[in-house]
Amino acid sequence: xxxxxxxxxxxxxxxxxxxxxxxxxxxxxxxxxxxxxxxxxxxxxxxxxxxxxxxxxxxxxxxxxxxxxxxxxxxxxxxxxxxxxxxxxxxxxxxxxxxxxxxxxxxxxxxxxxxxxxxxxxxxxxxxxxxxxxxxxxxxxxxxxxxxxxxxxxxxxxxxxxxxxxxxxxxxxxxxxxxxxxxxxxxxxxxxxxxxxxxxxxxxxxxxxxxxx
Amino acid sequence: xxxxxxxxxxxxxxxxxxxxxxxxxxxxxxxxxxxxxxxxxxxxxxxxxxxxxxxxxxxxxxxxxxxxxxxxxxxxxxxxxxxxxxxxxxxxxxxxxxxxxxxxxxxxxxxxxxxxxxxxxxxxxxxxxxxxxxxxxxxxxxxxxxxxxxxxxxxxxxxxxxxxxxxxxxxxxxxxxxxxxxxxxxxxxxxxxxxxxxxxxxxxxxxxxxxxxxxxxxxxxxxxxxxxxxxxxxxxxxxxxxxxxxxxxxxxxxxxxxxxxxxxxxxxxxxxxxxxxxxxxxxxxxxxxxxxxxxxxxxxxxxxxxxxxxxxxxxxxxxxxxxxxxxxxxxxx
Numbered sequence: 001x002x003x004x005x006x007x008x009x010x011x012x013x014x015x016x017x018x019x020x021x022x023x024x025x026x027x028x029x030x031x032x033x034x035x036x037x038x039x040x041x042x043x044x045x046x047x048x049x050x051x052x053x054x055x056x057x058x059x060x061x062x063x064x065x066x067x068x069x070x071x072x073x074x075x076x077x078x079x080x081x082x083x084x085x086x087x088x089x090x091x092x093x094x095x096x097x098x099x100x101x102x103x104x105x106x107x108x109x110x111x112x113x114x115x116x117x118x119x120x121x122x123x124x125x126x127x128x129x130x131x132x133x134x135x136x137x138x139x140x141x142x143x144x145x146x147x148x149x150x151x152x153x154x155x156x157x158x159x160x161x162x163x164x165x166x167x168x169x170x171x172x173x174x175x176x177x178x179x180x181x182x183x184x185x186x187x188x189x190x191x192x193x194x195x196x197x198x199x200x201x202x203x204x205x206x207x208x209x210x211x212x213x
Numbered sequence: 214x215x216x217x218x219x220x221x222x223x224x225x226x227x228x229x230x231x232x233x234x235x236x237x238x239x240x241x242x243x244x245x246x247x248x249x250x251x252x253x254x255x256x257x258x259x260x261x262x263x264x265x266x267x268x269x270x271x272x273x274x275x276x277x278x279x280x281x282x283x284x285x286x287x288x289x290x291x292x293x294x295x296x297x298x299x300x301x302x303x304x305x306x307x308x309x310x311x312x313x314x315x316x317x318x319x320x321x322x323x324x325x326x327x328x329x330x331x332x333x334x335x336x337x338x339x340x341x342x343x344x345x346x347x348x349x350x351x352x353x354x355x356x357x358x359x360x361x362x363x364x365x366x367x368x369x370x371x372x373x374x375x376x377x378x379x380x381x382x383x384x385x386x387x388x389x390x391x392x393x394x395x396x397x398x399x400x401x402x403x404x405x406x407x408x409x410x411x412x413x414x415x416x417x418x419x420x421x422x423x424x425x426x427x428x429x430x431x432x433x434x435x436x437x438x439x440x441x442x443x444x445x446x447x448x449x450x451x452x453x454x455x456x457x458x459x460x461x462x463x464x465x466x467x468x469x470x471x472x473x474x475x476x477x478x479x480x481x482x483x484x485x486x487x488x489x490x491x492x493x494x495x496x497x498x499x500x501x502x503x504x505x506x507x508x509x510x511x512x513x514x515x516x517x518x519x520x521x522x523x524x525x526x527x528x529x530x531x532x533x534x535x536x537x538x539x540x541x542x543x544x545x546x
Contacts, residue, residue, distance in 0.1 A: 040291065040417075040432060040433075040434075041413070042292070046292075078295060078296055078297075078328065079295050079296070079297045080295070081295075082288060082289060082292040082293055082294070082295050082321065082325070083292050083293055083320075083321035083325075084293075084320040084321040084324055085321075086295060086321075086325070087296075087321065087324035087325050087327075087328055088324070090328075091328070125324055125327070125328075126320075126324065177357075179357050179358065180320065180359055181320045181359055182319070182320065182359070182432075182434060184357065184358035184359045185352060185358060185359070185362075185430070185434050187357075187358070
């Protein structure tokens with residue numbers, strides 16, 4: 001259904017984060033298996049542990065407004081996950097919070113801009129470029145697809161396009177040679193493995209499509 | 214898996230309880246897993262904070278004390294500490310002269326220390342400078358990887374920069390000497406066996422009885438190559454040659470030669486290896502003026518060793534000889 005007035009309030013952000021947490025919990029073993037091939041076999045368990053802490057905060061007395069929720073999520077991930085994934089996902093949510101600003105609800109353009117600010121934060125933190133075989137390879141096409149589809153009537157459709165682009169970006173990491181993170185030490189031996197970070201990042205965008213459209 | 218532990222989940226926190234009991238000259242924040250020298254913050258002195266995943270002991274907590282680190286943050290095993298920990302340590306040691314972060318070059322460590330420095334500057338105005346160690350010549354092609362890993366030279370940076378801070382140099386000068394040590398040091402390691410992370414319960418990688426891994430890091434990451442088991446003399450060649458071909462160690466004020474145990478190799482074998490290394494260096498025209506032999510930056514119970522060479526200048530040599538009083542290194546006091 002055409003819905004050009006859809007807005008994303010704190011309840012929407014709450015749904016999105018919970019859906020992401022569920023997806024990570026369901027795919028924890030798969031993420032860790034992917035990470036054991038080219039990393040240190042803890043991406044699934046680390047992220048699942050961090051999101052469990054995030055859910056505990058959401059179930060407690062969550063702050064009001066989308067920005068405060070995003071900030072709380074970012075701080076919790078930063079302080080409970082550790083390693084590179086904690087810093088990167090934490091930075092993503094913290095930068096989203098800053099971009100969201102003091103508002104009760106984001107409009108579609110505001111959400112897309114906040115999402116892009118989060119992805120820009122990941123780039124600033126991790127210095128990744130397209131094709132380095134990282135989470136950025138799923139997120140960059142996703143924010144581009146969302147922006148391209150925005151002006152239309154159908155926000156749900158725009159989010160689905162973003163999720164499809166993230167999934168395609170994730171799949172495209174398999175033939176790449178890693179240039180960032182621990183996988184990069186493998187050199188050519190990293191070729192032929194799907195990147196675990198791009199995989200969890202695709203889950204994040206898919207969760208947005210499932211809950212915010 | 215056979216280990217002297219109670220529960221895999223409690224290994225780091227229970228080891229910290231033991232450090233507190235054994236070393237009353239240290240103060241331990243068990244909640245944040247931070248080891249402080251008991252008299253921190255030392256007013257007017259540049260403070261040194263390091264940290265990283267646990268499993269490399271005595272690095273970093275064993276190097277806290279006068280003449281070396283002011284605080285060390287212990288992460289989970291092989292997992293970097295989180296920014297909150299590093300921030301707390303930074304605030305806890307700042308004596309008004311600023312804080313030097315010593316960070317090993319691993320993606321997670323660098324990011325978490327970066328975030329901590331940003332947050333510390335924003336919240337408390339503490340001046341922080343970070344120096345990243347990256348001495349592992351096993352990582353080739355730094356442009357296309359996360360860069361060389363920080364290994365053995367980290368111990369030497371912590372000692373020498375710690376001495377510079379102790380004699381009253383300012384933050385820029387302490388950071389400068391730390392960078393000079395990193396730039397003048399090179400390392401290469403090898404493994405005879407893998408190691409077992411307690412929570413994982415099984416060895417990180419499989420290494421057959423008749424093979425050794427050359428060019429390993431300190432987390433059971435893969436090395437440059439696997440070769441058949443060889444006599445110590447040949448292993449020493451495999452470690453020293455890539456170091457000498459990466460940097461000219463002849464001339465100057467001489468070299469510090471450091472043979473490090475990975476955790477599961479006895480001192481007997483480390484001294485045997487030191488002899489082989491010293492022989493190669495003598496033949497190569499490298500003058501050794503200081504040595505360090507023992508397990509100082511380890512990888513749990515991994516058997517194997519690493520070789521670090523540091524090309525000294527007069528300043529570094531004097532700072533190396535300066536008094537130090539920590540659980541892991543202690544002389545001149």
